[in-house]
Amino acid sequence: MKDNYILGLNIYHGDSSACLMKNGVIVFAIEEERINRIKHWAGFPIESIKSCLNYENILLADISFIAVNTNPFSNILQKIRYSLNNLSKINFYLKKLIIKKKKLSFRKILEKEFISNKIPKIKFYDHHLCHLASSHYPSNYDKSLIISADGFGDFTSTCAAVGFKNKIEIKHKVLFPHSLGIFYQAFTQLLGFKNYGDEYKVMGLSAYGKNNYEKKIDKVIKIKKHNFYLNLEYFQHHKKNIDMQWDNQSPKIDDLYSENLTNLFNFDFQKEISQEHMDLAFGVQKKYEEIILHYIKYFKDLSGSDNLSLSGGCAMNSLANGRIIEELKFKNVYIPPSPGDAGGAIGAAILCFNDSGHARNQNSYFYANPYLGTECKTENLKEIIDEKIKNYQGEKDISVEFINDENILLDRTARSIFENKIVGWYQERMEWGPRALGNRSIVANPCSKDMKKIINSKIKRRESFRPFAPSVLRDKAHEWFEDIVDVPYMSIVLKIKKNKAELIPAVTHIDGSGRLQTVDENINPIYFKLIKSFEKYSGVPILLNTSFNENEPIVNTTEQAIDCFLRTKMDLLVIGKYVLKRNS
Numbered sequence: 001m002k003d004n005y006i007l008g009l010n011i012y013h014g015d016s017s018a019c020l021m022k023n024g025v026i027v028f029a030i031e032e033e034r035i036n037r038i039k040h041w042a043g044f045p046i047e048s049i050k051s052c053l054n055y056e057n058i059l060l061a062d063i064s065f066i067a068v069n070t071n072p073f074s075n076i077l078q079k080i081r082y083s084l085n086n087l088s089k090i091n092f093y094l095k096k097l098i099i100k101k102k103k104l105s106f107r108k109i110l111e112k113e114f115i116s117n118k119i120p121k122i123k124f125y126d127h128h129l130c131h132l133a134s135s136h137y138p139s140n141y142d143k144s145l146i147i148s149a150d151g152f153g154d155f156t157s158t159c160a161a162v163g164f165k166n167k168i169e170i171k172h173k174v175l176f177p178h179s180l181g182i183f184y185q186a187f188t189q190l191l192g193f194k195n196y197g198d199e200y201k202v203m204g205l206s207a208y209g210k211n212n213y214e215k216k217i218d219k220v221i222k223i224k225k226h227n228f229y230l231n232l233e234y235f236q237h238h239k240k241n242i243d244m245q246w247d248n249q250s251p252k253i254d255d256l257y258s259e260n261l262t263n264l265f266n267f268d269f270q271k272e273i274s275q276e277h278m279d280l281a282f283g284v285q286k287k288y289e290e291i292i293l294h295y296i297k298y299f300k301d302l303s304g305s306d307n308l309s310l311s312g313g314c315a316m317n318s319l320a321n322g323r324i325i326e327e328l329k330f331k332n333v334y335i336p337p338s339p340g341d342a343g344g345a346i347g348a349a350i351l352c353f354n355d356s357g358h359a360r361n362q363n364s365y366f367y368a369n370p371y372l373g374t375e376c377k378t379e380n381l382k383e384i385i386d387e388k389i390k391n392y393q394g395e396k397d398i399s400v401e402f403i404n405d406e407n408i409l410l411d412r413t414a415r416s417i418f419e420n421k422i423v424g425w426y427q428e429r430m431e432w433g434p435r436a437l438g439n440r441s442i443v444a445n446p447c448s449k450d451m452k453k454i455i456n457s458k459i460k461r462r463e464s465f466r467p468f469a470p471s472v473l474r475d476k477a478h479e480w481f482e483d484i485v486d487v488p489y490m491s492i493v494l495k496i497k498k499n500k501a502e503l504i505p506a507v508t509h510i511d512g513s514g515r516l517q518t519v520d521e522n523i524n525p526i527y528f529k530l531i532k533s534f535e536k537y538s539g540v541p542i543l544l545n546t547s548f549n550e551n552e553p554i555v556n557t558t559e560q561a562i563d564c565f566l567r568t569k570m571d572l573l574v575i576g577k578y579v580l581k582r583n584s
Contacts, residue, residue: 004358005063007052007120008349010341011070011106014040014196014251015434017342018048019372020056021349024358026367028055029432030374031342034556040196043248044106046113051374060110063120067352069130069344074154078175082155086239123352127153128312129168130347131339135311136163137350138366139334144307145299149292149314150340151181160299163309166354171299177238178230180291181314183221186235186256187284191277192269196251202281203319204466205273207511209282216264217283221291226298228291234261273465289320297328306331311347315339315491316434318515322493326483337370337489338433369523370437370489373430376576377558385578388562398566401579406526413574414533417543420445421571422455424548426561427526431554435490436547437517438471438527440554440561442570444506444544445534446470451506451544458569459550467515468544470507473531474518476541480504481516490517490545506544517545 006021019029030052032045053060110119131148142165149158157179160172174180184199193201222229232238236258245252262269267276292314300308308330315321315335325333336343350366377384382402389398403409417423422444431437442459444451452468469490470480478484482495493515501508508514521528535541548555550568555561558575565573565580573580 003062004356005056005058006349006352006356007049007063007066008345008347008352009045009049009066009068010343010345010348011044011068012042012246013070013341014042014246015340015342016042016045016048017338017345018045018052019345019349019432020052021353021366022056024353024366026346026349026372028052029338029346029372030430030556031553033553034373034430037553037560038250039553040250041248042246042251044109046109060114060116060120061118065352065356066120066122067345067348068122068124069127069341069348070154071124071126072154073124074126075156075173075175079155082176123348123355125348125351126156127344128156128159128173129170130344130351131311132159132161132163132168132170132309132347133350134343134347135309135315135334135336135339136161136168138336138346139307139309139332140365141307141309141332141334143305144309144332144334145296145303145305146309146311147296147299148312149180150312151179151185152176153341153344157181158295158312158314160295162303162305171302172226174227177232177235178228180228180288181312182235182237182256183230184284184288184314184317185253186237186261187280189255190257190261190265190269191281192273196253200316201463201466202284203317204463204509205278205281206285206319207282207509207513208465209275209278209280211282211286212279213265213283214286217287219264220261221287223291223294226295228295234258234264273463285319288317289323292317292320293323293327296324300328300330308333310335311339311343313340318491318493319513321491322483322495322513325485325492325494333485333492335489335491336433337431337435337437339491340434343433370432371429371439371524372432374556375429376427376439378576381558381576381578384558385562385575385580388559388566389580392566397583399581399583401581403577403579406529406577409574409577409579410526410529410533412579413572414530414537416572417443417445417534418537420448420451420454422458422569424561424565424570424573424575425527425530426548426555426558426573426575430556433489435469435517436545436554437488437490438519438524438530438545440548440556441471441527441545442548443471443530444468444546445538446504446507446542446544447538447540449505455544455546460546461551467509468507468546469515469517470504470542471517471519471527471531471545473528473535473541474520477516477518480542481514487516487518488520488523490515492516503540504542507542
């Protein structure tokens with residue numbers, strides 16, 4: 001029987017991506033940034049599509065459907081009504097129509113790139129419906145409350161729905177111009193973090209702040225019953241032609257806030273990070289948590305569901321996710337490995353599969369684990385390593401060893417970590433999503449009080465207020481963390497037990513928390529064994545885990561991994577069964 005292939009796409013938006021579904025199972029997924037090395041790249045992900053096809057060794061003509069995670073005709077009546085009520089902003093709407101037209105007309109790009117007149121049928125799906133599908137269906141819950149929240153997609157910012165085995169019923173939408181994502185992004189910009197995707201910096205900074213701005217922030221956003229509203233006096237995304245660049249580059253968005261917001265807080269946002277910055281970050285995070293918890297609780301009570309599926313860019317707020325776990329007491333919470341816009345590609349593919357009428361085994365997931373990217377290339381690996389080292393000025397400082405015995409490889413690596421060596425760990429298939437989950441990771445000793453500073457000086461060079469994450473053996477997590485739940489994709493911040501925090505200072509944030517990853521032996525056996533080996537030396541079933549990169553997207557190819565090792569001061573690189581060691 002012929003295989004049924006569906007190509008899912010996130011196009012002309014941040015984190016453009018592609019995924020490939022084969023007979024109802026996602027077999028490959030990748031973001032364009034991993035290939036072209038431009039963070040959060042937005043545009044048409046042609047190289048990602050090629051990677052999907054190459055993985056299965058198929059042609060575009062073998063694809064049954066292309067599914068896209070946007071439908072410009074979604075909420076069309078609401079868009080028309082809003083436009084008619086705001087005719088003075090006609091240029092603003094014309095610009096949006098041009099962007100929408102581009103999303104609908106990419107057939108010519110495919111014809112040119114693949115020199116083919118046989119282009120698969122293209123289906124467009126509502127942005128937030130794709131988010132909802134990407135979290136509900138892979139969760140495998142019979143019934144769940146599903147929440148999607150981000151900046152905007154297809155005129156919607158937040159959506160509440162109830163998911164059943166085979167369908168999703170939308171219960172509520174928050175429409176343009178009101179948005180929790182815009183609220184958080186505007187303050188991120190105000191605090192001086194201007195790059196797309198910098199919200200995580202505000203999260204890290206918030207732990208150092210005090211509650212000094214609550215009354216002022218209350219003026220910016222309001223809760224009303226089960227809804228929330230921005231005070232639009234403090235924003236300009238709804239009335240000004242804000243420059244938003246989404247084509248063939250890292251997204252660039254002009255300031256979303258108005259001068260009124262700057263005047264409301266009245267301190268020098270241009271100076272170096274001060275206590276005022278920290279206090280404002282604290283207040284913004286606190287208000288965000290208050291609103292998202294209020295919204296979810298309302299629909300939890302309404303739906304009567306003990307299961308929560310969470311998606312959208314706001315699902316990346318791991319601090320708020322921890323509060324949801326701690327306070328709302330869901331029996332189960334599922335957050336996909338890529339809850340943001342890239343993950344919408346998978347949501348689109350799932351919706352298309354369901355529409356096509358193909359049967360799926362309801363006892364199985366749409367994908368079994370997050371390792372859906374490119375594989376660790378072992379063919380000619382020694383030649384690649386030798387060539388890279390030969391062209392490196394300090395080649396005499398680097399030794400290379402092949403260790404065929406996995407137990408010896410793991411033991412030596414674990415011992416090096418225990419001795420405070422920083423290790424690049426590149427194994428098997430690349431992770432899908434923004435988090436390094438043990439296959440494209442830099443790992444280090446969580447017990448060293450100086451390790452955070454050492455990693456930043458040797459490799460990362462990032463802000464001192466940003467914490468590093470702990471990877472913990474799944475069966476030992478309850479011994480180290482409060483309110484423990486399964487966190488396979490590093491999406492939730494939980495409190496570290498007070499009697500344990502002092503043992504792992506390198507991964508304990510100033511507020512005593514950690515954004516953990518629970519590591520399952522069945523999902524990632526080699527990484528599980530590495531942590532187990534480290535536990536034999538340290539007594540601690542945890543490794544410090546940060547993404548394998550240096551102010552760039554996570555490394556994709558073996559060549560990129562070797563380059564990153566050589567240009568930084570990483571001590572070891574374990575790539576497959578080869579160990580590269582810096583001797584000086």
